[in-house]
Amino acid sequence: MTRFLVVPQWQGSPSARAMQLIDGANAIAGDLPRSATTVLDVPMEAGESLGTGVHRLSALLRTRALVDEALAPQFEPVVLIGGDCGVSIGGVAHAARAHEDLAVVWFDAHPDLHDQESSPSGAFGGMVLRAVLGDGADGLALEPGTVPASRVVLAGARSFDDEEQDYAQREGLRELDAGALADAGALADAVRTTGAGSVFVHVDLDVLDPAEISGVTSAQPFGVSLADLLASIAALRAQVPLVGAAITGFSPSSPDAAIEDLGTILRIVGALA
Numbered sequence: 001m002t003r004f005l006v007v008p009q010w011q012g013s014p015s016a017r018a019m020q021l022i023d024g025a026n027a028i029a030g031d032l033p034r035s036a037t038t039v040l041d042v043p044m045e046a047g048e049s050l051g052t053g054v055h056r057l058s059a060l061l062r063t064r065a066l067v068d069e070a071l072a073p074q075f076e077p078v079v080l081i082g083g084d085c086g087v088s089i090g091g092v093a094h095a096a097r098a099h100e101d102l103a104v105v106w107f108d109a110h111p112d113l114h115d116q117e118s119s120p121s122g123a124f125g126g127m128v129l130r131a132v133l134g135d136g137a138d139g140l141a142l143e144p145g146t147v148p149a150s151r152v153v154l155a156g157a158r159s160f161d162d163e164e165q166d167y168a169q170r171e172g173l174r175e176l177d178a179g180a181l182a183d184a185g186a187l188a189d190a191v192r193t194t195g196a197g198s199v200f201v202h203v204d205l206d207v208l209d210p211a212e213i214s215g216v217t218s219a220q221p222f223g224v225s226l227a228d229l230l231a232s233i234a235a236l237r238a239q240v241p242l243v244g245a246a247i248t249g250f251s252p253s254s255p256d257a258a259i260e261d262l263g264t265i266l267r268i269v270g271a272l273a
Contacts, residue, residue, distance in 0.1 A: 001036055001076060002036065002076065002077050002078070002079055002272075002273040003036050003037070003038070003074060003076060003077075003078050003079070004029075004032045004033075004036055004037040004038070004078070004079050004080075004081060004273075005037075005038050005040065005067070005070055005071065005078055005079070005080050005081070005091075006025050006026070006028070006029040006032075006037060006038065006039040006040065006080075006081045006083075007025065007040050007042060007063065007066075007067060007080055007081065007082055007083045007087040007090075008021065008022040008025035008026060008039075008040070008042055008082075008083050009021070009042050009060070009063050009082060009083035009084055009086060009087050010022055010083065010084060011043075011046060011047055011055075011056035011059040011060055011063070011084070011086075011124075012056070012060060012083075012084035012085065012086030012087075012123060012124040012125040012128070013084040013123060013125050013217060014121035014122075014123035014125060014126060015217035015218065015251070017217050017251050017253075018084070018217070018251075020217075020251040020252060020253065021082065021083050021084055021217075021249070021250065021251050022044075022083075023251075023252060023255075023258065024083075024215060024249075024250030024251050024252050024258065025081055025082055025083050025250065026039075027250070027252060027255075027258040027262060028081050028247070028250060028262070028265055028266075028269070029081060031262060031266055032081070032269070038070060040063070040066050040067065040070060041066075042062075042063045042066060042083075043059045043062050043063065045059060046059060047059025047060065047062075049122070052116055052137050053115075053116030053117060053119065053122055054116055054122060054124050054127070054136075054137045054140070055121070055122040055123055055124070056124075057124075057137060057140075060086060060124055060140060061139045061140065063087070064089070064090050064139065064140060067080070067087065067090030067091070067094075068090055068093070068094070071090065071091070071094040072094075074094070075098075077242060077243055077244055077245070078091065078094070078244055078245075079244075079245045079246065079247065079269065079272050079273055080244075080245070080246040080247070080248075081246070081247055081248075082246065082247065082248030082249065082250075083248055084124075084125045084248060084249065085108065085112060085125050085128055085202065085204045085246075085248040085249055086124045086125050086128045086140075087246060087248060088128060088132075088202045088246040088248060089128055089131055089132055089140060089141075089142070091200065091202075091244050091245070091246050092104055092132050092142065092147065092200050092202075092244070093142055093146070094244065095198070095200045095243045095244035096142065096146050096147055096200075098243070099197070099198040099243050101151075101195070101196050101197040101198060102147055102151065102196060102198050102199065102200060102243070103147075103151040103152070103153065103191050103194045103196030103198070103199045103200070103240070104129075104132060104147050104151065104152050104153070104199070104200050104201075104202065105152075105153045105155055105187065105191065105199060105200070105201045105202065105236070106129050106152065106153070106154050106155065106157075106202050107155045107156050107201070107202060107203045107204060107207040107224070107229065108129075108154075108155075108156065108157055108202070108203075108204040108206065108207050109156065109157060109158055109159050109204065109206040109207050109218070109219075109220040109223060110126065110157060110159050110160075110204070110206070110218070110220075111129060111154055111157045111160055111164045111168060112125065112126055112127060112128045112129040112130065112164075113127075113129055113130045113160075113163075113164040113167045113168060114126045114127045114130065114161065114163060114164060115127060115130055115135055115136065116136075116137065118161070118163040118164075120161070124137075124140065129152070129154070130167070132147055132152070133147060133148070133149055133152065133171070134146060134147075149171040149172060149173055150172070150194060151194040151195070151196050152173055152174065152194075153173075153174045153175075153176065153187065153190045153191055153194070154168065154173050154174065154175045154176070155175075155176045155181060155187060155207070155224075155232070156176070156177065156178055156181060156207035156223060156224040156229075157175065157177075157207075158177065158178070158220055158222060158223070159218075159220045174190050174193070174194070176190060178209070178222060178223055178224045178225075178228070181224050181228045181229070181232050182225075182228050184228070184231035184232055184234070184235045185235050186232070187232040187233075187235065187236050188232075188235045188236045188238070188239040188240065191236060191239070191240050192239060192240065196240065197240070197241070198240065198241045198242075198243045199236065199240045199241070199242055199243065200242075200243060200244040200245060200246075201233065201236070201242060201244075201245045201246075201272060202245070202246045202248070203229070203245070203246065203247050203248070203268055203272070204248050204249040205247065205248070205249040205250055205265065205268075206218055206219060206220060206223070206249050207223060207224050207229070208223050208224055208225070208226060208229065208264070209221070209222065209223035209224060209225055210223065212225060212226045212264060213261050213264050213265075214252075214253075214257060214260065214261060215250055215251055215252035215253065215257055215258060215260075215261045216249050216250070216251060217249065217251045226264055226267065226268075229268065229271075230267060230268070230271050233268075233271040233272065234271060242272065245272040245273075247265065247268055247269065247272070250265060
């Protein structure tokens with residue numbers, strides 16, 4: 001049975017609405033099966049950068065330790081519910097420990113490929129995929145080579161900074177835009193091309209077109225349709241075992257607004273669980 005780990009972390013987000021991510025995570029948790037769901041009591045304080053270029057690093061490190069502890073005894077797939085997209089790195093690390101051939105699919109409007117020097121905000125949410133690839137703050141980044149760039153597929157990204165575009169091209173990351181994902185088999189084909197035998201899927205909800213969802217902190221036009229997202233995940237799961245996932249970035253402006261988006265989000269939960 002799929003288990004859910006709810007991580008209402010906000011400290012990795014650059015948004016002025018970051019603390020609404022707590023409300024978003026808790027709103028999703030309310031519709032998950034209680035017996036299969038654990039909600040982490042994450043630190044609420046902002047934390048300190050500890051002399052690095054990562055804002056609120058001390059709080060992020062504490063939450064990462066809590067995620068690692070919660071996931072350590074798990075053997076079945078776990079779906080993490082954020083919070084900001086930084087929570088995914090703990091899920092990827094857990095999956096990679098059990099699956100040396102892991103691929104990572106990163107559904108996100110933003111590629112999250114900054115490092116501490118290039119980031120304009122200092123927010124870890126804009127650095128997390130680069131940290132998955134082994135380049136980031138000690139205690140957050142994976143060991144280099146754990147998930148090589150050759151086994152990463154960046155899906156639906158459409159808001160690149162120049163430094164991120166340069167890094168993606170330099171590392172040869174596979175990219176699928178919203179148009180490519182209209183072909184339900186394109187994602188599965190891209191992951192099979194990596195040679196991976198298992199996959200972790202990260203879904204930041206801002207990958208969706210703004211017509212599909214309102215409760216995100218940085219909506220970007222020309223996104224992925226819900227139908228294409230669900231079809232792509234289904235086709236991928238038919239070809240490659242899903243061994244972990246995360247859904248992040250739900251930041252509703254009010255309880256009523258949360259209700260309006262939950263139907264969409266729960267369909268994504270169903271696709272991953």
